[in-house]
Structure formats: C-alpha cells, structure tokens
Amino acid sequence: MNKKRVYLFGNGDAEGKADMRDLLGGKGANLAEMNLIGLPVPPGFTITTEVCTEYNQLGKNAVIELIKLEVEESIKKIEEATSTKFGDRDNPCLVSVRSGARVSMPGMMDTVLNLGLNDEAVVGIAKKSGNERFAWDSYRRFVQMYSDVVLGMKSNFKSEIGPFEKIIEEVKKIRGVELDTELTLTDLKELVVKFKIAVKKQTGRDFPNSPWEQLWGAICAVFDSWMNERAILYRQMYRIPEEWGTAVNVQAMVFGNMGRTSATGVAFTRDAATGEDIFNGEYLINAQGEDVVAGIRTPQQITIEGSKRWAIQQGVSEEERKVRYPSLEESMPECAKDLIAIQQKLENYFKDMQDLEFTIQDGKLWLLQTRNGKRTGTAMVKIAIDMLKQGIIDEKTVLLRQEPEKLDELLHPVFKRSALASVMPITKGLPASPGAATGKIVFHAEEAEEFVAKGEKVILCRIETSPEDLRGMAVAEGIVTARGGMTSHAAVVARGMGKCCVSAANDLQIDYKSKKMVIGGRVLLKEGDWISLNGSTGLVYAGKIETQEAELNDDFSEIMRLADKYARLEVRANADTPHDAMIARKFGAQGIGLCRTEHMFFEGDKIIAMREMILAKDENGRRYALAKLLPLQRADFIGIFEVMEGLPVTVRLLDPPLHEFVPHDEIGQKEMAQVMGISYEEIHNRVESLLEQNPMLGLRGCRLGNLYPEITEMQTRAILEAALDLKAKGIETYPEIMVPLTGILYEFLAQRKIIDDTAKVIFEERKDKIDYKVGTMIEIPRAALTAHRIATSAEFFSFGTNDLTQMTFGYSRDDVAKFLPMYLEKGILKDDPFAVLDQKGVGQLVELATKRGREVKKELKCGICGEHGGEPRSVKFYEKVGLNYVSCSPFRVPIARLAASQAAIGQNK
Numbered sequence: 001m002n003k004k005r006v007y008l009f010g011n012g013d014a015e016g017k018a019d020m021r022d023l024l025g026g027k028g029a030n031l032a033e034m035n036l037i038g039l040p041v042p043p044g045f046t047i048t049t050e051v052c053t054e055y056n057q058l059g060k061n062a063v064i065e066l067i068k069l070e071v072e073e074s075i076k077k078i079e080e081a082t083s084t085k086f087g088d089r090d091n092p093c094l095v096s097v098r099s100g101a102r103v104s105m106p107g108m109m110d111t112v113l114n115l116g117l118n119d120e121a122v123v124g125i126a127k128k129s130g131n132e133r134f135a136w137d138s139y140r141r142f143v144q145m146y147s148d149v150v151l152g153m154k155s156n157f158k159s160e161i162g163p164f165e166k167i168i169e170e171v172k173k174i175r176g177v178e179l180d181t182e183l184t185l186t187d188l189k190e191l192v193v194k195f196k197i198a199v200k201k202q203t204g205r206d207f208p209n210s211p212w213e214q215l216w217g218a219i220c221a222v223f224d225s226w227m228n229e230r231a232i233l234y235r236q237m238y239r240i241p242e243e244w245g246t247a248v249n250v251q252a253m254v255f256g257n258m259g260r261t262s263a264t265g266v267a268f269t270r271d272a273a274t275g276e277d278i279f280n281g282e283y284l285i286n287a288q289g290e291d292v293v294a295g296i297r298t299p300q301q302i303t304i305e306g307s308k309r310w311a312i313q314q315g316v317s318e319e320e321r322k323v324r325y326p327s328l329e330e331s332m333p334e335c336a337k338d339l340i341a342i343q344q345k346l347e348n349y350f351k352d353m354q355d356l357e358f359t360i361q362d363g364k365l366w367l368l369q370t371r372n373g374k375r376t377g378t379a380m381v382k383i384a385i386d387m388l389k390q391g392i393i394d395e396k397t398v399l400l401r402q403e404p405e406k407l408d409e410l411l412h413p414v415f416k417r418s419a420l421a422s423v424m425p426i427t428k429g430l431p432a433s434p435g436a437a438t439g440k441i442v443f444h445a446e447e448a449e450e451f452v453a454k455g456e457k458v459i460l461c462r463i464e465t466s467p468e469d470l471r472g473m474a475v476a477e478g479i480v481t482a483r484g485g486m487t488s489h490a491a492v493v494a495r496g497m498g499k500c501c502v503s504a505a506n507d508l509q510i511d512y513k514s515k516k517m518v519i520g521g522r523v524l525l526k527e528g529d530w531i532s533l534n535g536s537t538g539l540v541y542a543g544k545i546e547t548q549e550a551e552l553n554d555d556f557s558e559i560m561r562l563a564d565k566y567a568r569l570e571v572r573a574n575a576d577t578p579h580d581a582m583i584a585r586k587f588g589a590q591g592i593g594l595c596r597t598e599h600m601f602f603e604g605d606k607i608i609a610m611r612e613m614i615l616a617k618d619e620n621g622r623r624y625a626l627a628k629l630l631p632l633q634r635a636d637f638i639g640i641f642e643v644m645e646g647l648p649v650t651v652r653l654l655d656p657p658l659h660e661f662v663p664h665d666e667i668g669q670k671e672m673a674q675v676m677g678i679s680y681e682e683i684h685n686r687v688e689s690l691l692e693q694n695p696m697l698g699l700r701g702c703r704l705g706n707l708y709p710e711i712t713e714m715q716t717r718a719i720l721e722a723a724l725d726l727k728a729k730g731i732e733t734y735p736e737i738m739v740p741l742t743g744i745l746y747e748f749l750a751q752r753k754i755i756d757d758t759a760k761v762i763f764e765e766r767k768d769k770i771d772y773k774v775g776t777m778i779e780i781p782r783a784a785l786t787a788h789r790i791a792t793s794a795e796f797f798s799f800g801t802n803d804l805t806q807m808t809f810g811y812s813r814d815d816v817a818k819f820l821p822m823y824l825e826k827g828i829l830k831d832d833p834f835a836v837l838d839q840k841g842v843g844q845l846v847e848l849a850t851k852r853g854r855e856v857k858k859e860l861k862c863g864i865c866g867e868h869g870g871e872p873r874s875v876k877f878y879e880k881v882g883l884n885y886v887s888c889s890p891f892r893v894p895i896a897r898l899a900a901s902q903a904a905i906g907q908n909k
C-alpha cells in the first residue's frame with residue numbers, strides 16, 4: 001500500500017536521481033539530477049514506469065485510484081514552488097505532461113503543453129502576463145495538442161495534413177500570412193473556437209474545461225501511448241522490452257512564446273554527425289515545444305560560428321543572416337552565455353555528449369531535458385576517442401560505449417570519385433546524417449516498402465518526416481526532406497539508423513498527389529526516377545551515382561587497436577576468394593574460419609569439370625574429371641593462402657548436395673552430353689537420379705567424401721600442394737582441413753584416414769612437408785552429444801550454427817520463411833534463431849560439445865562459423881562458453897572484434 005509511485009523534483013532538490021532511470025525513465029531521472037546539480041529546471045514530478053505496468057494490468061480507473069493522492073499532493077508542491085494554483089481562473093498553474101521511457105524514444109510518445117488552460121484561465125493568464133496574444137497562442141496550442149494526443153484527433157496515416165493544421169492553413173490563407181507568429185490575437189481566438197468545433201464534430205464530445213479532467217486524461221494518454229503502433233514498432237526495431245513501460249512527467253510550464261525575449265531550442269554538446277567537439281544547436285524566438293524540430297519555421301543557430309557556417313551552406317548572405325537569422329549569442333547574449341556554461345557542466349557531469357532541450361522565458365533560461373545524445377557511427381567513434389584523449393573516460397569505457405552495429409556506418413559507401421566528376425548537384429540541403437546513397441525516388445513510406453520488396457533501392461523524399469514514416473525510413477537507402485533542420489525528426493531518426501539524410505533542401509517542391517517534385521523550378525523528377533544524396537555535404541544529385549567503400553580513419557583504427565587489446569576471442573572471417581580474404585585482412589581478421597570450397601567450383605571452366613565429375617559413370621570417370629579440377633582448385637588455394645600469409649585458413653571439404661551443381665535445363669544437359677561424349681538421355685537420367693526428397697538431410701557433407709573418397713583425396717592434394725608451393729617461395733601457411741557434417745566418430749575417422757594417407761603420399765613425392773590440422777564442423781546434434789568421442793581424433797571443432805540451428809529446431813532453412821514471421825509476430829519466438837543464436841537450446845549444444853571435447857583434449861580449438869559468428873549478443877555467449885574464435889563475413893569483422901572486447905570486459909567485471 002505504501003509503495004512510492006510519484007517522485008518530486010524542483011528548487012534544487014529531488015527525490016530521484018540519474019541512476020534511477022529504470023524507475024523514473026531517462027527524462028525523469030535526469031530532470032531530478034539536473035535539479036540536484038543546481039541547474040534551472042521547472043519544478044514537477046515523475047510517475048514511475050512501474051505504474052505504467054500496473055496500468056496495463058489493472059486498467060485506468062484502478063490506477064488512478066492508486067496514485068490519486070500522491071498526484072494531488074505533488075501538484076500542491078508545484079503550486080507552492082510557482083506561486084500559482086491549479087484550476088484557478090486568475091492565477092492558474094499550467095503544466096506539461098511528458099512521457100519518458102528508460103531509453104529515449106524520440107518522437108514516439110506525445111507531450112501535452114499548457115495543460116490547465118480553459119476559457120477562464122486564458123483570461124487570467126492574459127491579465128497576469130499582460131500579454132494577451134501569448135495567452136491565446138498557448139491556449140490554441142493546448143487545445144490542438146490535447147485533442148491530438150488525448151482525444152485521438154491525430155491525422156490518420158494516409159492524409160498528409162491533420163485537421164488542426166488544415167484549419168490553421170485556412171485562416172492563414174484568408175489573412176494572407178505565412179508564419180504562425182504573424183497570426184493576430186483575433187486569429188488565435190478564432191482558431192480556438194474552430195478547433196473546439198472540430199473536436200465536437202469528430203469525437204462527439206466537448207473539449208474538457210476542467211483542469212483535473214485534462215490532467216488525468218493526459219496522464220492516461222501517456223500510458224496508452226506506450227502501446228500505440230509507433231511505439232511498438234520502435235521497440236521492435238531497437239529491442240526494447242514491453243515490460244519496461246514509460247514514466248509520466250508533470251512539470252510546471254515555462255514559456256518560450258511570450259514574445260521577442262522568449263525562445264525555445266535544442267542543443268548538442270558536440271556535433272552529433274561528425275563527433276567534433278563543437279557546441280551546436282538550434283532555437284526559435286517566440287516559439288514553444290517542438291516548433292524547432294517540426295520544421296515550421298527555419299530554426300536559427302545558437303553559436304555565431306555555427307550560424308555563419310549555416311549561412312554559407314544555405315547561401316544566405318551575412319547581412320541577411322544578421323537580420324533574419326541571428327545566432328542566440330547575438331540575439332540573447334546573456335542567455336547564450338548561461339547555456340554555454342551549462343552545456344559544459346552537463347557534459348562534464350555525465351561524461352558523455354549531451355542532447356539538451358531548453359526554453360527561455362522572458363530572458364531567463366530553463367533546462368527541460370538532457371540525455372546522452374544519439375549520434376552517427378562516425379561521431380560515436382570520434383567522441384569516445386576524443387574523450388579518452390581529454391581524460392574524461394578510460395579505455396574500457398570507450399569500448400563499452402561503442403554500439404557494434406553502428407561501426408557499420410564507417411564502413412558504408414561513399415560516392416565514387418570518378419562518378420562524381422561528371423555530375424552536377426541539383427540542390428543542396430543540410431548534411432543531416434553522413435554517407436552516400438543512391439536509389440529510386442519514392443514519396444511515401446508505403447511505397448518505399450513496396451519498392452524495396454521488389455528488390456529496388458529507394459530514397460524517401462518528403463517535405464518533412466514524422467514517426468509515421470519510420471517504416472519507410474527503415475528500408476530506404478537515404479532520406480531527403482524539403483524542410484526541417486539538423487535536429488528535425490528526419491535528421492535525428494536517420495542518424496540513429498545510421499542512414500544517409502539530407503534535410504532542409506528548401507529548393508524541393510514536392511507534390512505528394514502527383515508523385516512529382518520540382519527542384520528550384522527547373523528540374524522535374526517523379527516517382528521511380530533515380531536520385532543520389534550525400535549526407536556528409538548535403539548535396540543532392542539527379543540520377544544514379546556509383547558508390548564505393550569508405551576509407552577507414554585513425555579514430556576507427558584506434559578503437560580497433562583497443563578492441564584487440566581487451567578481446568580474448570579471436571576473430572576470423574568466412575571467405576572463399578582472395579578478394580574476400582583481402583577485405584577480411586584489411587578489417588583485421590586473424591585468419592579464415594571458413595573457406596567454402598564449393599563456391600570455387602562455379603567460376604569459369606571449373607563448373608564444367610565439376611559437372612563431369614558428378615555425372616561420371618564410375619570411379620574412373622570421376623578421377624578423370626577430378627584430375628582436371630586439381631590444378632584449378634590448387635590455384636584457388638594458392639591465391640587465398642598467399643593473402644592470408646602467416647595466418648590459419650580453415651578449408652571445408654565439399655559440402656552441398658551434388659544436384660546443386662548440375663544443369664537442370666535441357667540446354668545445359670545437352671552441353672554436358674557433348675562435353676562428355678554421351679547421350680543427352682543418359683545425362684538427363686543421371687541428373688534425375690541425383691534428386692532427393694530432402695537434400696538438406698541427404699547425400700551431402702562428409703557423406704559425399706565417404707561415398708566418393710577420391711573427392712576428399714583431390715581436395716586434400718590441392719590444399720597441401722598449394723601450401724607446399726608457397727612454402728617453397730618462403731610464404732608461411734597454416735592449413736586446417738575441415739570435415740563437414742560429421743555425426744558419427746567413424747565418419748570422421750574414415751575421412752581423416754583419407755586425408756592423412758594422401759598427405760603422406762604428397763610429402764613423399766615432394767620430399768617436403770608441412771604442418772596441417774584436421775578437424776570437423778559440429779553441426780549435427782549427434783556430433784555435439786558425442787563430442788568427447790569425436791575429439792579423440794579431431795584437432796578442432798567449428799560449430800556450424802546454421803545447420804545446427806536447422807537440425808536442433810527441425811526448421812528447414814529454406815522453408816522457414818513460411819511461418820517464422822508469424823512466430824515472431826505472435827511472440828512465440830523472440831528472435832529469428834538463424835540470425836541470433838538460440839542460447840537456451842542450440843547454445844546448450846555448443847557449450848556441451850565444447851566441454852565434452854575439451855575433457856578428452858584440453859587444447860581442442862573451438863570456434864563458430866555460422867551466420868551467428870558476428871552477432872554481438874551471440875558473441876557474449878561465445879565468450880562465456882570459452883570458445884577460441886568466431887568467424888563471420890569480412891564486413892562484420894570489425895563489429896565482431898569490438899563485440900569480443902566488450903564481451904571480455906563484461907566477463908571480467
């Protein structure tokens with residue numbers, strides 16, 4: 001009964017603090033902490049995230065009962081602190097009602113400002129402030145926001161403009177004005193009336209006049225918003241558990257819309273796009289709340305330096321800038337000074353880049369939020385390394401702060417220089433999120449999804465984006481918006497996604513209906529046309545521009561050096577060609593964990609010889625074809641071993657079912673008939689005879705090598721002769737021969753014998769020898785269960801978690817798409833087990849096999865080479881189990897190295 005559900009903050013004191021974010025949400029915890037460190041924060045209180053869970057379990061009325069007293073007491077505290085009275089007609093207390101989950105979910109939850117206003121209080125506020133326009137501007141905002149958020153008047157998915165915006169546009173048109181700030185007092189009064197009529201018409205209910213009814217409506221709406229579609233989608237994308245819930249913050253209002261001496265804005269203590277240690281941000285005079293990010297007016301820069309840079313980018317002259325877009329340092333120097341001091345204090349205190357929200361009411365600065373700022377991958381790396389150099393954080397913190405997946409962005413493409421030489425940009429916007437992107441134009445999220453489903457690359461082109469566009473943004477290569485700034489919805493979300501974005505390309509005139517856009521009145525582009533964006537410069541190009549891989553910078557190298565310093569797990573790559581091996585090495589792979597020989601057979605003449613081997617009548621025929629394959633395969637290995645000089649390379653013997661290699665069409669079969677000098681019918685029959693009901697469980701893996709030992713023999717020869725050839729040239733190699741799909745000890749022993757016998761022959765022929773290892777994949781549950789038997793002969797284990805997952809779950813990898821999406825949607829499965837290792841089941845087999853194997857062979861090397869090899873959460877598990885290495889695709893190597901270091905640091909804590 002006496003569980004505390006509401007926490008107060010205000011006047012330099014607070015019941016909560018920063019490390020209580022689980023209970024108070026990120027916003028509430030930091031509002032408390034900012035109070036404690038003496039920053040100017042309007043007083044308020046936080047209803048805990050636990051109440052959100054109770055709300056979902058017990059329902060609205062029960063929860064209101066539970067917290068009623070505490071909320072009423074807390075409102076009294078706000079009244080005392082602000083010398084106002086909630087519900088009073090002359091001196092009303094106005095509050096904001098804000099959501100705030102443990103981790104920030106920008107744009108996901110809705111905020112209601114100016115709550116407490118009604119037809120009487122608006123008169124009181126007008127009198128008290130001596131500013132009637134301000135009072136009515138606040139009132140019309142309140143009616144609009146409250147109706148949107150609480151009464152469900154939000155514009156629906158398809159229509160572009162909400163009912164209230166439509167009314168505003170109409171009034172503006174009649175008055176012949178462009179900006180909200182140009183609306184007169186009479187206009188604002190008219191808006192309130194019209195808004196309320198719209199509410200009554202659409203909902204059938206009157207707009208609530210009672211502040212208490214308003215307050216409870218807003219509190220419940222915040223709790224409800226936790227379960228809205230946008231929030232659910234966001235949680236899915238960022239793996240935020242539903243159980244976390246959101247807190248509700250109720251806070252005394254401060255007003256940025258009181259006239260020329262008031263303003264509202266957002267700021268970053270460092271550059272969220274590049275990571276540079278430059279304080280930056282945007283603000284608007286005489287504005288409130290989200291005006292800055294909504295792209296309603298062009299926001300101004302906070303610092304003079306930033307303002308000048310912005311003007312150059314936008315082609316605004318210095319005179320015009322000073323008059324129309326002065327920086328905060330110029331327009332309100334005292335407040336700017338305070339803000340600069342505070343941002344420094346906040347960053348020093350939280351020891352990370354802060355994203356803050358502030359409001360200036362009549363010349364006084366108030367802080368409304370601070371949080372660790374979202375940033376691009378480039379900024380993530382740079383900020384951490386800079387802070388290390390500045391002595392703010394230590395090496396382990398640097399590593400733990402990296403989001404492994406985000407490193408991907410540093411590895412992302414840039415435009416090919418040669419391709420750029422011949423194209424001219426058609427317009428320029430702000431460089432909102434770096435990288436280069438090229439794709440076909442789409443204007444709506446739904447179309448983006450449709451195009452992408454057909455295998456197309458798209459660029460989402462919008463006047464501005466809102467959370468409804470999230471799905472489209474997620475699948476697009478890049479995003480360009482006509483309005484907004486560096487902190488607009490599009491910019492913030494794109495940076496979070498690591499996606500290229502150009503915002504504020506003012507030249508774009510987009511017509512959603514006809515699906516066309518005109519650029520600077522000259523160029524006309526329509527849906528499906530190619531467009532290219534450079535999110536690092538803000539330039540937009542018509543047409544397709546080829547992209548190329550990014551070049552890795554020094555900060556990145558430094559992160560990788562640190563990662564290797566702390567990581568225990570080795571990171572290898574899955575690579576089948578010298579080219580892939582080269583990329584892997586460049587990214588710091590410590591060897592190749594999986595070289596799939598079958599991929600080599602598809603190139604050039606090799607496929608013909610391969611088909612000849614498969615379609616041969618008998619062993620003699622096969623040996624004849626294998627003799628042709630030997631030099632080709634040996635050359636393949638020479639190429640790879642050479643690139644991987646000094647590092648181990650695990651080569652897997654032929655694995656897939658043979659029917660995958662043979663032609664199933666008439667033309668292909670006739671060609672083979674000619675090559676082999678036998679009839680088409682005979683070829684046709686042999687191809688037919690290779691078909692299996694269930695090839696995944698059929699004649700494949702070491703079953704092939706045991707049925708046709710000459711294949712294993714040839715491959716062993718190719719591997720060891722390649723190694724010997726290179727040894728003769730002074731190049732060190734460490735070949736590891738891997739037997740696929742072992743299930744029974746004797747299967748492995750039979751293969752091992754062929755390999756060792758062949759090696760003996762080769763070493764005698766060559767009068768030279770080389771060290772090699774023979775090991776096996778563990779990908780059949782029986783192999784995992786009998787690992788202690790197999791380990792008596794195998795020198796290493798490599799867990800093939802793709803097949804192991806397939807066979808442990810009994811899900812065919814090829815058919816899983818039929819039901820997996822449904823399982824994920826219904827929550828029967830939390831993750832796709834083919835993407836994230838199933839630690840509870842498949843992982844147990846990995847752990848057990850490692851343990852049993854090492855019981856008979858202490859030094860048994862164990863690694864993983866499935867798709868799961870580079871998946872950060874799975875890497876933590878491999879660390880715990882004590883594997884020696886993970887192997888993943890070349891581009892994931894840096895991510896895996898980082899994840900390995902984090903796992904090691906986490907393990908040692």
Ligand code: ADP
Nearest residue numbers: 096098107111251252253254289290357359368
């Ligand atoms: P979000 O989580 O989407 O950032 P917030 O709760 O931070 O939403 O609210 C959005 C904006 O509303 C804030 O950035 C701030 O400008 C404004 N705001 C919120 N509470 C207040 C308040 N008490 N006084 C003045 N402005 C406020």
Ligand code: MG
Nearest residue numbers: 106107108290
């Ligand atoms: Mg917001």
Ligand code: MG
Nearest residue numbers: 027357368369
């Ligand atoms: Mg905010």
